[in-house]
Amino acid sequence: MSSPHGAGRAHDADHGVAANARPRALPAHCYTDPDIFAVEMSALFARSWxxxxxxxxxxxxxxxxxxxxxxxxxxxxxxxxxxxxxxxxxxxxxxxxxxxxxxxxxxxxxxxxxxxxxxxxxxxxxxxxxxxxxxxxxxxxxxxxxxxxxAGFLFVNVDLEAPPLALHAPGVEEELLALAPQAESRVLTWRRTHLIEANWKIAVENYNECYHCPNVHRSFTSGVVDPASYRIRPEGNVIRHTARGVPDEISRYTRPVDSDDYAAFYIWPASSFQCYPGQALNTYRWLPLGPDRTLLIREWWFDGAEPTEVQQGIIDLDWNTTVSEDLKLVESTQRGIRSRGYRPGPLICDPSGTASIHSEDAVAHLGALAASAFGDEQAPERA
Incomplete structure (x- = not known):
């Protein structure tokens, strides 16, 4: 697979560095090529948790x-x-x-x-x-x-020689249980699937950057989290998202006073835990079906098999705003990268190393993970 770092000659006026020093989005064929998709299935998904x-x-x-x-x-x-x-x-x-x-x-x-x-x-x-x-x-x-x-959730790996999950995603269990201490006793309360007409990497890139959030997710950034506090920390196979919840009087989610934090833990390549304020615990799974098709599996985990009225309100709000907004974004992106006019642009990364809501550091990190998942000798050449 091509490197996530591309060449460029323009000068970056914002930070006074050459643009070719900045990471770029992966080349378009990485999201469309059936040969690359086949290698990902055998070299990545068959070796991961x-x-x-x-x-x-x-x-x-x-x-x-x-x-x-x-x-x-x-x-x-x-x-x-x-x-x-x-x-x-x-x-x-x-x-x-x-x-x-x-x-x-x-x-x-x-x-x-x-x-x-x-x-x-x-x-x-x-x-x-x-x-x-x-x-x-x-x-x-x-x-x-x-x-x-x-934390009570089950993971599988078809590779019998793969290192334990705790080494693949260090620290996540402890951090998740700190936010949602009842996670181990939760049950499946709601499940919905959706066929996304986009590559799985486009879907997880969208999930892991909030650069688009102020522009698109108005409900999320005004009624769920304080956007100024939003931080994204890519490290190894885990990308952590943290933020403070908004004050109770304007919150769109009901929650106890002592649990007002938001966090998400994305685990490479295609799983994520998300805990909204009030220990509203949910999960994402992205199932690749082809170079341009991905099945989203969205599940919520509460203390009963049927959601309460309040819980159903949280579920519906999330699906009808943030999730539905993202589905449109990723499908449009998939269509756009097929264009002969598309050239991967420079990613907006924070030079301080602290990724905020205004940066795409996680996208660069995902590109590096994708590139390192298999050696250059296995990566299909671009036609």
Whole structure:
């Protein structure tokens, strides 16, 4: 993949440095090329940690949660209190063992075993084949995945050699629990998906910069957070967003007095926790479906399966303002970068090193992560 730093000759009058010293957006083909997308699936998504749900969704033995990470169908199951993860694929002819993206809570049709709906091969909850319709077919196992937890949330990694989640996203669990101490006991209260006609990197870049917020997200910057306090700190695989909530008398979110902070923790490449004032905890997952298609999975986690009137008001306000506004932005960006007239411009980065609401330091950081996810020898050449 091309470097996020591009060449340029113009002088930067703002900071008195050559423009070619400033990071630039990734080249357009990084968001449109099917070959680059294929490499990302194999070299990045197949080696990373991905949020798939919460332990409350598989709290009972025999409960199953399905998800997709990158281009791989997966499932996690409660095996007598131990949470195990597997590829969601029968080892006979490849049929999915469970419907994809089922949000959890479902019990197995037959207690203690997994039965393929195609030819009725039966597996134990440890993935071992126990019956092939009375035929001896030898030692067969569903391939396993790594499963890890963060503040009650479940992550999987198809790479069995990958370092633990705590090393991939250091400090996030402690920081999230400080803001939302009940995170480990939360349940899925609301879920909505949306097909975005844009590359996954455009979606996460938009999420991780607030340079556009004063111009676009008027509800967010006037009724949720104090924009002057907004800070974005990219570090390793984590991008942290923090801000003070606005005073109670103008807040659009109901919250206890002792919990007025806002924070978001984006975990590379495609997961994020977001905690609005009042411990309104929600998550983002971005599922790449193609170079220009991404499934957004938006979920809210409260203390009950049905939202209260106040909680539903928070959910609706967020979707109808900030989320919907962003969906339009990223789809327009995807259309624009296809233009022959587009040239990646310099990113607006803060020379002080303190990224505020007026900078795009996180976009430069994401570009560097994308470029380093696989070596130059694997990066497809631009046509």
């Amino acid at each position: 991905h949020l798939v749900g919460h332990a409350s969704q598989v709290a009972t033995p025999g409960q199953v949660l399905t998800a997709t990470v990158g281009d791989e169908p997966v499932f996690v199951v409660n095996d007598g209190g131990e949470i195990r993860g597997f590829y969601n694929v029968c080892q006979h002819r490849g049929h999915e063992l469970f419907p994809p993206e089922r949000p959890g809570g479902d019990l197995l049709d037959t207690a203690g075993v997994i039965t393929c709906p195609y030819h009725a091969w039966v597996y134990g909850l440890d993935g071992t084949l126990v019956s092939a319709r009375s035929r001896d077919v030898g030692d067969v196992h569903i391939p396993r995945l790594q499963v890890d937890r963060l």
